[in-house]
Amino acid sequence: MMMAHAKISDEELFDGLITVFRTFGYEGATMSKLVEATGLERASLYHRFPGGKTEMACAVLECVGERFAENILAPLAKPGDPAKRVAKMAKRTKEFYVGGRLSCLLDTMSVGGDKEQIQECVSRMFKAWFDALQKVSMDAGFKAQEAKQRAEDALIQIQGALVMNRAMNLTRPFGRIMDDLPQLLTGKD
Amino acid sequence: MMMAHAKISDEELFDGLITVFRTFGYEGATMSKLVEATGLERASLYHRFPGGKTEMACAVLECVGERFAENILAPLAKPGDPAKRVAKMAKRTKEFYVGGRLSCLLDTMSVGGDKEQIQECVSRMFKAWFDALQKVSMDAGFKAQEAKQRAEDALIQIQGALVMNRAMNLTRPFGRIMDDLPQLLTGKD
DNA sequence: GTCTATAGCTTGATAGAC
DNA sequence: GTCTATCAAGCTATAGAC
Incomplete structure (x- = not known):
């Protein structure tokens, strides 16, 4: 029996790809899983991504980078109280990772890293995240060096909490870390 | 041409297996890489591990768990100043991860986690690590609840720093986190 | 206990019809 | 732009010699 042609939107397409790459990493994301x-x-996937799996992975990273910038990092650059901006960012981050139950794509995609192109994407996107955190910390009055360290700490704690959640099924630490982010980045709640 | 029979010690065998599983995760650790x-x-690998790749992965986790308990967690349970014990643990941890340049096996092995047996191993070993950290924090005078949170924070920061190192090639945060561990876990340096 | 050789399946990728 | 059908290569795992 012939299957109906599945004409799907770019958003639906990327939702599927993102889920697989985030859950299984680059090596574990097989074409069969991506098809399903x-x-x-x-x-059809090769028609959209002639570069194959590597191109899919990079496109997925770029897509997540854009969604992340719009939904999570954008509030950090708005005017107003830095602590409130960070609180908003933390709330959006909680939603983005479904309370910590989802892994970070940048984490799982960096495992095994023998594809230079992918490592470069991951590294660049982490840098954008880091820069946004450092900037809001400086807006709160911290000098560049101090703000840099606080941004590092914030990223470390977010990533660490997500790893602990995946490995031990602990969701509470992630929530606590998120709630403490305004204090960490701005010195105030 | 016939290859010379490679009779290697269990330690050499496990060193090779550990390196591959830690670097590439369970899915990325192919038999070809393990053979090499x-x-x-x-x-010969199947002779030693009749259960195949899954059994190898579990054996590798157990082996690392033993090495970790002996070299890193053991100093935590010794008598003496808790802060000094943690400092010793931190020093050994730095060496174990080669200054942060190596990924944590528990992290990379938990990516994709569709093998229940492996997830159970990872979770159990994280628990042992966590318990040792909580105990030393209680030895330093913190109540169970406070010590639990500090142990969580320590694990989160260690794992997060290792992820940041893998993804962004930043070694400095890991060293800083390690140096701050005595303060975090015991309240003193 | 290690090897060579191979089975059977899945992988990433392509050709060509519609 | 999606499909069916197929390819060569790589995968996990096994059989059997030494």
Whole structure:
């Protein structure tokens, strides 16, 4: 029996790809899993991404980077009280990772890292995240060096909490870390 | 041409297996890579681990768990000043992860986690690590609840720093986190 | 206890119809 | 732009010689 042609939107397509790459990492994200998650056949995925799995992975990273910038980092650059901006960012981050139950794509995609192109994408996106955190910390009155360290600490704690959640199924630490972010980045609640 | 029989010690064998699983995760650790890293042929690996890749992964986790308990967690349970014990633990941890340049096996092995047996191993070993940290924090005078939170924070920061190092090639945060561990876990330096 | 050789399946990727 | 059908290569795992 012939299957109905699945004409899906870019958003649906990327939702499927993101889920697979985030859950299984680059190596674990097989074409079969990507086909199942998107509803498109192999050849259709290759039509959209002629560079194959590597191009899919990079496109997925870029897509998540854009969504992250719009939904999570944008509030950090708005005017107003830095502590309130960070609180908003923390709330959005909690939602983005579903209370910590989802892994970070940048984490899982960096495992095994023998594809230079992917490592470069991951590194660049982490840098954008870091810069946004450092900037809001400086807006709160911290000098560059102090703000840099606080931004590092924030990223470390977010990533660490997500790892602990994946490995031990602990959701509480992630929530606590998120709630403490305004204090960490701005010195105030 | 016939290859010389490679009779290697259990330690050499596990060194090879650990390196591959830690670097590439469970999915990325292919038999070819394991063969190359250990110097044994496929069939010889299956002779030692009849359960195949899954059994190898579990054995590797147990082996690392033992080494970790002996070299890193043991100093925590010795008599003496808790802050000094933690400092010793931190020093050993730095060496274990080569200044942060190596990933944590528990992290990379938990990516993709569709093998229940492996997830159970990872979770159990994290628990042992956590318990040792909580205990030394209680030895330093903190009540159970406070010590639990400090142990959580310590694990989160260690894991987070290792992720940041892998993804962004930043070694400095890991060293700083390690140096701050005595303060975090005991309240003193 | 290690090896060579191979089975059977899945992988990433491509050709060509519609 | 999606599909079916197929490829060569790589995968996990096994059989059997020494």
